[in-house]
Amino acid sequence: MTMALFQDSFWGEKNNGFDVLYHNMKHGQISTKELSDFIRERATIEEAYARSMTKLAKSASNFSQLGTFAPVWDVFKTSTEKLAICHLELVRKLQELIKEVQKYGEDQVKAHKKTKEEVATTLEAVQNIQSLSQALQKSKENYNNKSVDQERLRKEGATQREVDKAGVKTKKATESYKLYVEKYATAKSEFEQKMSETAQKFQDIEEAHIQNMKEMIHSYSRSIEETHLQIGEVHNEFVNNMENTTVENLIQKLAETKGTGKERPGPIEFEECNTAIVTEGAKPRKRKAFAIPGRRKDKDTDSTESTEAESVNVPQVDEEGFCIKPEINENDAKDSTFYSSSDSDDEDEPRRFHVEIKPVQPNNGNHQALSSIDELKATISNITLSPSTSRNSPGQLKRNSSSDELARSRLQASYNERVNSDLLSLDPLFGPPLDASSSAVSSSAVPLTARPTTPLASGTIVPPPRPSSRPKLSATKLAGITEIARPFSPPKNCNASPPPAPLARAESSSSLSSTASLSAANTPTVGTSRGPSPVSLGSQDSLPIAVAFTESVNAYFKGADPSKCIVKITGDMTVSFPSGIIKIFTNNPSPAVLSFRLKNTSKLEQVLPNQQLLFSDPSQSDSNSKDFWLNMQALTAYLRKMSEQNPAVSYYNVDILKYQVSSSGIQSTPLNLAVYWKCSPSTTDVRVDYRYNPEALPSRASLSSIQVLVPVDGGVTSMQSLPAALWNAEQNKALWKMSDVSEKSENEGSGSLRAKFELSEGPSNPATLAVQFFSEGHTLSGVEMELVGTGYRLSLTKKRFTTGRYMADC
Numbered sequence: 001m002t003m004a005l006f007q008d009s010f011w012g013e014k015n016n017g018f019d020v021l022y023h024n025m026k027h028g029q030i031s032t033k034e035l036s037d038f039i040r041e042r043a044t045i046e047e048a049y050a051r052s053m054t055k056l057a058k059s060a061s062n063f064s065q066l067g068t069f070a071p072v073w074d075v076f077k078t079s080t081e082k083l084a085i086c087h088l089e090l091v092r093k094l095q096e097l098i099k100e101v102q103k104y105g106e107d108q109v110k111a112h113k114k115t116k117e118e119v120a121t122t123l124e125a126v127q128n129i130q131s132l133s134q135a136l137q138k139s140k141e142n143y144n145n146k147s148v149d150q151e152r153l154r155k156e157g158a159t160q161r162e163v164d165k166a167g168v169k170t171k172k173a174t175e176s177y178k179l180y181v182e183k184y185a186t187a188k189s190e191f192e193q194k195m196s197e198t199a200q201k202f203q204d205i206e207e208a209h210i211q212n213m214k215e216m217i218h219s220y221s222r223s224i225e226e227t228h229l230q231i232g233e234v235h236n237e238f239v240n241n242m243e244n245t246t247v248e249n250l251i252q253k254l255a256e257t258k259g260t261g262k263e264r265p266g267p268i269e270f271e272e273c274n275t276a277i278v279t280e281g282a283k284p285r286k287r288k289a290f291a292i293p294g295r296r297k298d299k300d301t302d303s304t305e306s307t308e309a310e311s312v313n314v315p316q317v318d319e320e321g322f323c324i325k326p327e328i329n330e331n332d333a334k335d336s337t338f339y340s341s342s343d344s345d346d347e348d349e350p351r352r353f354h355v356e357i358k359p360v361q362p363n364n365g366n367h368q369a370l371s372s373i374d375e376l377k378a379t380i381s382n383i384t385l386s387p388s389t390s391r392n393s394p395g396q397l398k399r400n401s402s403s404d405e406l407a408r409s410r411l412q413a414s415y416n417e418r419v420n421s422d423l424l425s426l427d428p429l430f431g432p433p434l435d436a437s438s439s440a441v442s443s444s445a446v447p448l449t450a451r452p453t454t455p456l457a458s459g460t461i462v463p464p465p466r467p468s469s470r471p472k473l474s475a476t477k478l479a480g481i482t483e484i485a486r487p488f489s490p491p492k493n494c495n496a497s498p499p500p501a502p503l504a505r506a507e508s509s510s511s512l513s514s515t516a517s518l519s520a521a522n523t524p525t526v527g528t529s530r531g532p533s534p535v536s537l538g539s540q541d542s543l544p545i546a547v548a549f550t551e552s553v554n555a556y557f558k559g560a561d562p563s564k565c566i567v568k569i570t571g572d573m574t575v576s577f578p579s580g581i582i583k584i585f586t587n588n589p590s591p592a593v594l595s596f597r598l599k600n601t602s603k604l605e606q607v608l609p610n611q612q613l614l615f616s617d618p619s620q621s622d623s624n625s626k627d628f629w630l631n632m633q634a635l636t637a638y639l640r641k642m643s644e645q646n647p648a649v650s651y652y653n654v655d656i657l658k659y660q661v662s663s664s665g666i667q668s669t670p671l672n673l674a675v676y677w678k679c680s681p682s683t684t685d686v687r688v689d690y691r692y693n694p695e696a697l698p699s700r701a702s703l704s705s706i707q708v709l710v711p712v713d714g715g716v717t718s719m720q721s722l723p724a725a726l727w728n729a730e731q732n733k734a735l736w737k738m739s740d741v742s743e744k745s746e747n748e749g750s751g752s753l754r755a756k757f758e759l760s761e762g763p764s765n766p767a768t769l770a771v772q773f774f775s776e777g778h779t780l781s782g783v784e785m786e787l788v789g790t791g792y793r794l795s796l797t798k799k800r801f802t803t804g805r806y807m808a809d810c
Contacts, residue, residue, distance in 0.1 A: 001657060002525055005019060005200075005203065006199035006202055007195070007196045007199035007200055007204040010195075010199055011195075014130075015091040015126055015129055015130055015133075015191070017195065017199065018119075018122060018123065018126045018195060019126075019388070021198070021199060021202040022116075022119070024206065025112060025115065025202055025205055025206065026112065028108060028112075028205075028206070028209045029108055029109060029112065031209075031213065031231050032101060032105040032108055032213070033105060034218065034471070035101055035102040035213065035217075035309060036098055036102055036105065039094055039097055039098050039101065039220060040094075040098055040589070040590060041093055043090075043091050043094035043098065043590045044093060044589055044590050046088075046090050046091045046094065047088070047091045049087050049089035050084045050088045050091060051084075051631075051633070053080055053081075053083050053084035053087065054080075054081065054084045054261070054615065056080050057076075057077050057080040057081040057084060060073050060076045060077040060080060061077055068250045068251065068253075068254045069247065069250070070447060071250060071253060072242075072245060072250075075238065075241045075242060075245060078241075078618070079234060079235075079237065079238040079241070079291060079713075081617070081618070082234045082237075082617075083231060085232055085617065086227055086230045086234060087227070088232050088584065088593060088629070089227065089230070090223060090227040091590065091593065091594070092595075092789055093223040093226075093227075094220070094223060095590060095591075095593075095791070096790060097216065097219055097220060097223065097628065101216055104212055104216070108209070111205070112205075115201065115205060117213070118200045118201070119201065121194060122194040122195060122197070122198040124192060125187070125190050125194045125195070126175075126195070127186070128187050128190075128191070128468070129187045129188060129190075129191040132180065132183055132184045132187045133184065135180055136177075136180040136181065136183075136184050139176050139179075139180045140177055140180075141737075142176070142177070143170075143173040143174055143176070143177040145173075146166070146169045146172075146173040146174075147170050147171040147173075147174075149166050149169075149170075150163070150166040150167055150169075150170045150596065153166050170610050173247065183232060200320075204667045207413060208398055209796075219672070239270055244503075244700040252595075262661050285434075297392075304797070307602065319718045337423055348683065353382060373514065400484050463554070473714075502634065505643050514529045521796075522581065542790070542791060542792060542793040543578075543581050543592075543791060543792050543793070544578060544792075544793055544794075544795035545575055545576065545577055545578075545581075545594070545792055545793075545794060545795065546575070546576040546651075546794070546795055546796035546797070546798070547573065547574070547575050547576070547780050547785050547794065547797050547798070548573070548574045548576070548653075548797075548798040548799070548800075549571060549572070549573055549783060549785075549797075549799045549800070550570070550571065550572050550574070550800055550801070550802070551569060551570065551571035551572075551661065551779050551780050551781060551800070551801035551802070552570050552801065552802055552803070552804040553567070553568075553569050553668075553669065553670065553780060553801060553802075553804060553806065554567070554568040554569070554570075554572070554801055554804035554805045554806065555568075555669045555805075555806050555807070556805075556807050556808075556809070557666075557669075557672070557673045557675075557807070557808040557809065558808075558809050559674065559675075559809070560674040560689075560808055562666040563665070564663060565665050565666035565669065567663040567664075567665060567666070567668045567669055568660075568663065568804075569660070569661035569663050569780055569781070570658065570659070570660050570661070570804075571658065571659050571660075571661060571779065571781060571783070572657075572658050572659075572799075573598075573655075573656045573657045573658075573783075573785070574653050574654065574655055574656065575653070575654050576651045576653045576654075576796075577639060577651065577652050577654065578650065578651055579643060579649060579651065579652065581639070582636070582639045582640055583645050584641065584642075585632070585636040585639065586636065590793025591632050591636070591791075592632075592789070592792065593629050593630065593632055593789065593791075594629065594630045594632065594635070594787075594791070594792055595627065595628070595629040595630075595787070595788040596627075596628055596629075596785050596786065596787050596788055597625055597626070597627050597628075597785070597786050597787075597788050598625060598626045598627075598628065598783060598784075598785055599624065599625050599783070599784040599785070599786060600625075600781070600782045600784050601623070601624055601626050601783060602623050602624045603662050603781050603782065603783075604659045604660065604662070604781060604783065605661065605662045605663060606659060606660040606662045607626065607657060607658075607659045608657060608658045608659065609628060609656065609657040610656055610657060612631075612634060612638075612653060613630055613634050613635055613638065613654070613656070614628050614629075614630060614631070614656060614657060615628065615629050615630070615631060616628045616629075626781065627788065628656075628657075629788075635654075638654070639652055639654075659781070659783070661780060661781040666693075667693070667695055667696060668696050668780070669693055669696055670692070670693055670696050670697050670701075670703055670773075670775070670780070671690055671691070671692060671693065671703060671706070671741065671771065671773065671806075672690065672691045672693050673688065673689070673690055673769075673771065673808040674688070674689045674808070675687070675688050675689075675710075675769055675808045675809065675810050676688075676689075676810060677764075677766040677810050679714075679762070679763040679764050679765075679766065680716055680762065680763055681759070681762040681763050682755070682758070682759055682762055683756060683757060683758060683759060683762070684712060684714060684716075684757045684759060684762065684763065684764040685754075685755070685756050685757075686710055686712065686734075686754070686755045686756075686757070686767065687752055687753070687754050687755075688708060688710070688736075688751070688752065688753040688754075688808070689750075689751075689752050690708075690741075690750065690751060690753070691749060691750040692741050692742060692743060692745065692748065692749025692750065695745055696780060697775075697778065697780070698778045698779075698782065700740070700742070700743075701775050701777070702740045702741065702742035702744075702775060703740060703741045703742065703773040703774075703775055703776040704739070704740045704773060704774055704775060704776065705737075705739070705740075705772070705773060705774060706736075706737070706738040706739075706740070706741055706771070706772070706773040707735060707736065707737050707771070707772045707773070708735070708736040708738075708753060708769060708770075708771050709733050709734070709735050709766040709769060709770045709771075710733065710734045710735075710755070710767070710769040710770075711731075711732055711733050711768075711769070712732060712733070712734060712757050712764055712767070712773075713764050713765055713767070714757075714759040714760075714761050714762040714764035715759055715760035715761030715762070716729075716732060716757045716758065716759060716760075717758045717759065717760050718757070718758040719734060719755055719756070719757050719758075720755065720756045721736070721753070721754065721755040721756075722753075722754050722755075723736065723738075723753065725753070725755055734755055734757075736753050741773075749778055766809075766810045768807050768808070768809045769808050769809075770805075770806065771803060771806040771807070771808070772802075772803050772806065773802075773803055773806075774800060774801065774802040774803070775800060775801055775802075776799075776800050777798075777799055778799055778801065779799045779800075779801055779802070780801050785797070
């Protein structure tokens with residue numbers, strides 16, 4: 001079929017073709033805008049559908065996890081989540097297409113404006129020929145009228161003067177008519193030439209416009225087709241999974257997970273009673289009731305305990321009325337321990353508890369108990385990252401942990417909220433926390449100030465209570481304290497890894513505070529930053545965001561034995577949004593989905609995303625990376641609420657996720673510690689050995705603002721220290737401060753802190769010391785974040801790790 005040409009179809013008597021073609025060109029802008037609106041509405045529908053599918057997937061987690069059919073819900077949940085991801089991916093593609101259409105619309109407006117300037121001469125030619133056509137018509141009418149009047153006077157026999165006068169008028173009309181005919185011919189030639197060129201220009205514009213619109217529609221249909229293919233693959237996967245989930249597999253899984261054993265009860269034969277043996281060998285029996293270990297059992301009124309049997313268990317007492325500890329063998333001691341299980345006791349033997357009470361001997365540390373390192377390990381091992389702001393369904397809880405672990409984690413989280421405070425203020429022997437910002441401290445007192453704590457400080461190391469006093473160590477044992485060897489376990493690794501590339505920042509304005517903090521508790525879970533105002537944001541710009549990783553290392557050192565070191569490392573990821581982004585999110589019903597990838601996650605034991613704001617794909621197989629994307633509707637509502645509460649701030653910080661880093665004992669501690677005490681009635685010598693551990697740190701990472709706080713009792717009257725320390729007489733604590741420690745420091749970051757204290761009420765009791773430091777620009781986990789997709793740019797990344805509870809004992 002031959003295509004029609006504008007230059008052959010837009011002429012006519014009134015010469016209106018130019019006006020029709022020009023307005024048709026302007027209608028192309030309306031078509032572009034309407035296409036953009038249509039695609040945006042489709043994206044909104046797809047996003048709503050994806051949210052509904054995500055909600056449906058979560059509801060599948062709440063279904064009963066009991067019974068043989070329970071594993072099938074995991075198949076439903078995974079399939080539904082993948083369908084939601086498919087639709088979210090379509091939303092992302094449609095949003096990119098919307099940007100493409102909008103950009104084309106902007107270019108179209110510019111092209112039309114340029115075309116209008118180019119066809120201005122054609123418009124003048126059109127207006128000229130239209131005006132000449134009207135003038136020519138009037139001239140022609142005037143000429144005809146004058147000729148008729150002259151002929152009428154001649155026929156009526158008018159005077160010669162009147163006939164001559166009419167002839168003059170006729171001549172003038174004739175000349176005017178001929179002149180307009182000539183002008184019209186010239187204007188017509190110019191009009192035809194320019195109109196032909198302009199009509200072809202308009203046709204080229206329309207052809208290009210229709211071609212561009214078809215290409216964008218093709219992209220639209222291709223995106224939907226790809227999504228349908230992905231949905232088909234998900235459906236096929238679902239069908240295959242259901243086919244593989246056979247009746248035999250479900251029955252087998254139930255038998256493996258819930259089975260009670262394969263041994264059937266054995267036969268029992270009748271045995272005659274030998275009354276003679278039973279009478280001779282009878283011994284008292286006491287029925288054992290089911291009870292909680294460690295609880296005192298009430299006397300069983302049904303037990304058959306004889307008076308003679310009771311007399312056997314009467315303990316011997318000394319002259320002061322206290323029990324004398326009976327001699328028992330190892331088996332008896334093992335049965336009597338607090339940690340032994342009542343289920344493993346011999347049913348024929350009554351459970352016995354050996355108790356020995358002695359009078360309290362004041363100022364005698366030899367009879368006071370030390371904290372057990374096993375108790376510390378038991379306490380630290382129970383610490384978990386508890387998601388304080390998210391709520392798990394019953395089904396998720398049943399899958400993730402047993403009921404005992406759930407109760408213990410909840411109890412620990414509740415306890416953390418009650419006792420969550422500074423590193424030093426928790427211990428009754430420690431005073432208020434140190435102020436990191438103080439640089440000038442007098443020799444008589446250390447300035448102390450309170451620091452804010454975070455309401456969501458989970459995973460905090462809380463050591464068990466220490467006895468009120470410590471045993472006094474003999475002088476022979478600690479003689480020559482300055483000559484004691486320092487057996488730090490992990491050997492120094494000389495093969496240092498190459499230094500990481502320096503952090504680059506794309507913008508000068510920082511949305512995250514860089515003030516040094518001595519504790520991870522100083523980082524607010526959700527806060528605002530009053531930094532410089534962000535640049536004005538356009539709806540078509542890549543929106544800037546910033547991210548911060550803050551990690552907290554908690555450690556407990558016992559003497560110089562590396563096997564007794566307990567380590568716990570946790571981290572937080574915070575994303576900062578400029579205040580201007582809220583208006584963009586609010587005005588755009590379908591903002592671009594913010595997606596990111598967490599890299600180097602192989603060292604993370606546990607990752608807890610903010611379930612109110614963050615989605616993730618649980619089926620990811622790469623152990624070294626995890627993909628996440630934000631719930632944009634929930635994020636917009638949350639940021640809007642924050643802006644209503646704090647309208648004057650420039651940035652809003654949002655806690656995105658928490659994580660726990662795997663550790664390997666003392667090798668994971670940035671600063672190894674060992675403490676030695678030598679106590680006598682008149683003096684106390686203390687030495688703290690430290691060593692920078694490059695194995696646990698990124699290359700070239702330095703530890704800054706190191707502070708070591710040592711409580712010393714016994715009535716200290718004077719102190720001599722090397723290097724110089726500060727003594728707080730009110731709190732009875734010695735404080736050492738060091739600017740930083742790294743491999744470039746003296747002795748490659750190794751050294752000792754020594755102090756000698758004169759006492760008036762000695763001897764002193766060895767106490768637990770506390771250490772604080774931080775490092776900017778690095779993390780212990782090495783975790784990284786990168787954006788996935790378009791619409792956002794990472795303007796700043798901040799990293800730091802700090803000490804949580806970093807303690808050492810002798």
